[in-house]
Amino acid sequence: MLGNSLISARQFFILVTLFVIGDAVLYVPSLTATSARQDAWISALIGWGEGFLLTSLYAALSLRHPNRTILQYSEDILGKWAGKAVAFLFLSYFFIDASLMLMEIGDFVTTQIMQETPIEIILVLFAAIIVMGTRCGMEPLARVSELLFPYFLLLFFTLIAFIAPQIKVDNLKPVLAHGMAPVFGGNFRYMGYLLESVVLIFLFPLVKQPRHAAKAYIMGILIANFFLTIITTVAVLVLGPNITVLLAYPSYTLAQKISVGNFFERIEVLMAVIWFITLFIKITVCYYATACGIAQTLRLTDYRRLTLPLAMIMVIVALATMPNRPYFDNFVSEIWMPYSLTYGLFLPVLLLVVGGLRKRLGK
Amino acid sequence: MWMILLILLISLVIVAIEAPFLKRNGLKKELFVFGCLLLLGTGLCIAEAVEANIPNPLDWITFVYRPFSDLILSMVE
Numbered sequence: 001m002l003g004n005s006l007i008s009a010r011q012f013f014i015l016v017t018l019f020v021i022g023d024a025v026l027y028v029p030s031l032t033a034t035s036a037r038q039d040a041w042i043s044a045l046i047g048w049g050e051g052f053l054l055t056s057l058y059a060a061l062s063l064r065h066p067n068r069t070i071l072q073y074s075e076d077i078l079g080k081w082a083g084k085a086v087a088f089l090f091l092s093y094f095f096i097d098a099s100l101m102l103m104e105i106g107d108f109v110t111t112q113i114m115q116e117t118p119i120e121i122i123l124v125l126f127a128a129i130i131v132m133g134t135r136c137g138m139e140p141l142a143r144v145s146e147l148l149f150p151y152f153l154l155l156f157f158t159l160i161a162f163i164a165p166q167i168k169v170d171n172l173k174p175v176l177a178h179g180m181a182p183v184f185g186g187n188f189r190y191m192g193y194l195l196e197s198v199v200l201i202f203l204f205p206l207v208k209q210p211r212h213a214a215k216a217y218i219m220g221i222l223i224a225n226f227f228l229t230i231i232t233t234v235a236v237l238v239l240g241p242n243i244t245v246l247l248a249y250p251s252y253t254l255a256q257k258i259s260v261g262n263f264f265e266r267i268e269v270l271m272a273v274i275w276f277i278t279l280f281i282k283i284t285v286c287y288y289a290t291a292c293g294i295a296q297t298l299r300l301t302d303y304r305r306l307t308l309p310l311a312m313i314m315v316i317v318a319l320a321t322m323p324n325r326p327y328f329d330n331f332v333s334e335i336w337m338p339y340s341l342t343y344g345l346f347l348p349v350l351l352l353v354v355g356g357l358r359k360r361l362g363k
Numbered sequence: 364m365w366m367i368l369l370i371l372l373i374s375l376v377i378v379a380i381e382a383p384f385l386k387r388n389g390l391k392k393e394l395f396v397f398g399c400l401l402l403l404g405t406g407l408c409i410a411e412a413v414e415a416n417i418p419n420p421l422d423w424i425t426f427v428y429r430p431f432s433d434l435i436l437s438m439v440e
Contacts, residue, residue, distance in 0.1 A: 312404030
C-alpha cells in the first residue's frame with residue numbers, strides 16, 4: 001500500500017528537518033515579532049521544548065502501533081466509523097495544509113520575483129512537480145531530500161554569514177520589556193508551525209527501525225528549531241522589530257540587504273532557493289499523505305491513480321483560500337494555531353489515551 | 364471559452380494516462396474514486412475559469428475556531 005518503500009532513520013531525520021523548516025523560514029520572523037517584538041527569539045526558544053514534547057508524543061503513539069499508519073490505527077482504536085471520521089479529518093488537514101503552502105509559493109513568486117506572471121501558471125507548474133515527486137514514492141523523495149540537504153545548509157549559512165556584519169545588538173533591547181505574556185503570544189504563532197509536524201507521523205511506519213525513527217523524529221524537530229531560531233533572531237537583529245513585523249517576507253528582505261564591498265549583492269534569490277527546497281519537501285510530504293491516506297481509508301490498492309485529479313482540486317482550493325493577502329495573514333496568525341492544535345495535539349492524545357484504556361480493559 | 368476547452372483537454376489527457384491501467388487490472392473501486400475526483404476537479408476548474416464564486420474552506424475553519432483563538436489571544440496580549 002505504501003509502495004513497499006522503506007526509508008532509513010537518517011533520511012527520516014532530514015525529511016523532518018526540511019519539513020519543519022518548510023514555509024516557517026519565511027513567515028516565522030514576522031509572525032513571532034507581531035506580538036513579541038524584540039523578544040521574538042525567546043518565543044522561538046520556547047518552541048524547542050514544545051517541539052521536543054510534541055514529537056515525543058508522536059513517537060510514543062507510533063511505537064505502540066508498529067507498521068500501521070495513523071489513519072489505520074485510528075480505526076483500530078476508535079472503531080470503524082469514528083475511526084473513519086477521524087481519518088477524514090486528518091486527510092482534510094493534510095490537504096488544506098498542502099493547498100495553503102502551494103498558495104504561499106504562488107504568492108511569493110508573483111509578489112517578489114515574477115510580478116507579471118499570472119499566479120495560476122506558477123501554481124500549475126509547482127503542482128506538476130509535486131505530483132511527479134509523489135508518484136515516485138517516498139523512497140526516492142527521501143533520497144532527494146538527502147541530496148538537497150547540503151545545498152540547503154550551504155545557502156542558509158551563506159546568508160547568515162554575509163548578513164552578520166549588519167547585526168545591531170541594540171535591536172534586541174530592551175529584553176522582556178512587557179513581561180512574558182507577549183512572548184507567549186509570539187510563541188502561539190510559532191507553535192502552529194511546529195504542530196504541522198504531525199503530518200510526518202504518517203511516514204513513521206516507513207522507517208526501517210522504529211526505535212531509531214523515534215530518535216530521528218525528535219532530533220529533526222530540534223535541529224529545525226535551531227534554524228528557525230537563528231533566522232528569527234537574525235531578522236530582528238538586522239531589521240529591528242518594527243520593520244520585521246511590517247514585512248511579508250522578512251527573511252527574503254534580509255537577503256536583499258546583503259551587500260559586501262558593493263560587489264557581492266542581490267543574492268536574494270538564494271533565499272528563495274532555500275525556500276523552494278524546503279517547501280517542495282513539505283508540500284510533497286503533505287500531498288503524499290493525502291493521496292496515500294485516501295487510498296488507505298477507502299481500501300484502494302494504488303494511491304498513484306489519485307494524484308493527478310487531486311492536483312486539479314488542490315490548485316483550485318489554493319486559489320480559493322487566498323482572496324487577498326490580509327485575509328491570509330489574519331488566518332495564519334490567529335486561526336492556524338488552534339486549528340493545528342486539534343490535529344497536532346488533541347487527536348493524538350485522544351488516540352493515545354483511548355488506545356491505552358482499551359489495552360488495559362482488554363486484558 | 365478557450366479556458367474551458369483547455370481544462371477539458373487536460374482532463375482527457377489525465378483519463379488517457381490513468382484509465383487504461385485501471386481498466387486492464389479490473390480495479391473497479393479505484394476507477395470509481397478516480398472518476399469522482401476527476402469530475403470534482405474538472406468542475407472546480409471550470410467554475411474558476413468562468414469566475415464563479417468558489418466557497419473558501421478557510422471561512423469554515425475560521426468560523427469554528429474563532430472563539431477559541433480569541434480566548435487564547437486575550438490571555439497573552
